[in-house]
Amino acid sequence: MNSLPDRIHSVTSPYLRTLIVMPAFNEEASVAAVVREVHTKLPGISVLVVDDGSADDTTAVARAAGAMVATLPFNLGVGGAMRVGFRFALENGFDNVVQVDSDGQHDPSEVPALLAALQSADLVLGARFAGEGDYSVRGPRSWAMKVLAAILSRTSRTTLTDTTSGFKASGPRAVSLFAEHYPAEYLGDTIEALVIASRARLVITQVPVAMRPRAGGIPSHNPMKAAAYLARAALALVFALVRPSSTYRSGAEL
């Protein structure tokens, strides 16, 4: 898979066994810059961009920037894209997977901190804290996120303040679990993934990270939308908790 110069380079890199996975849906404007930034800040690391059925040139642009690109034939959502990443990591001998957004929201220089925390945990969340970086959420949506954080902290037996973060690092146990069971439903990749990990007795922890503002799009403060978000989140959470544990059994049942 790697050409010879690549291999020599990666032997000297501390990121040999780590795969950066970037789900990308119509991100041709930003994905190349993010891929290049990752390669600059984390020399020798492997980057897999999962083009989630984009209508634009995401695949070609990401490939030209030097990433491996897996192209989904149609849009599956972040959960489906990430499962491709986990499966790819498992089949190609990567121990760790770090999810990085392709819109430039996550700073690749935070990745070493996440990887360091993986030494003593199976799943590390990069938590956005108010005051660090420019990221903030107010109003009903923030209450919804706080309620979620409180419940998921109990489930996962640790303190989590930001459960909807997409900036996550998974260790070997999490990668093999998620390659099979990463949920593809709405909100599944954040809420249900944490429940699955907790129920499989994985150790979850969080690391504070600064978050950059998104390239485009404004977070919604509409109370109706916040209520709908909370309702869907609650539903996702309840079903994740009551699902029969046999559905989460890890192993080679491919």
Place this chain on the structure above:
Amino acid sequence: MTPMSYIFGIVSAALILVVVIELLRRRHLRERHAIWWIIAGVLALVAGIFPVTLGWAAGLLGIEVPTNLVFFVSISILFLVGLQHSSELTQLESKTRTLAERVAILELRLRDAEQASSDKN
């Protein structure tokens, strides 16, 4: 009940069964999907030929107007079929999703293999 409505009931029920069996015979319908329609057709045929059985069953359940039993059973069967379809749709979606994921990974491997072999030449 006029003889006309009696015959109409029987013919309707028989028609349902004929259509279902014909679809099964041509493999346009799988057994697991046909089962509810066969049950519905048989019940309709029995109630059509022997209307007494409908009155008897309604009396047994304490339903005063036997037609209400017909409505109840019809709606129940439609409900169960709808539910079965939703469940199978979910399973199909999940299989399609898994296939799409595998295709994406295989395409990537194929591309790499082709690249490697063209580099060699």
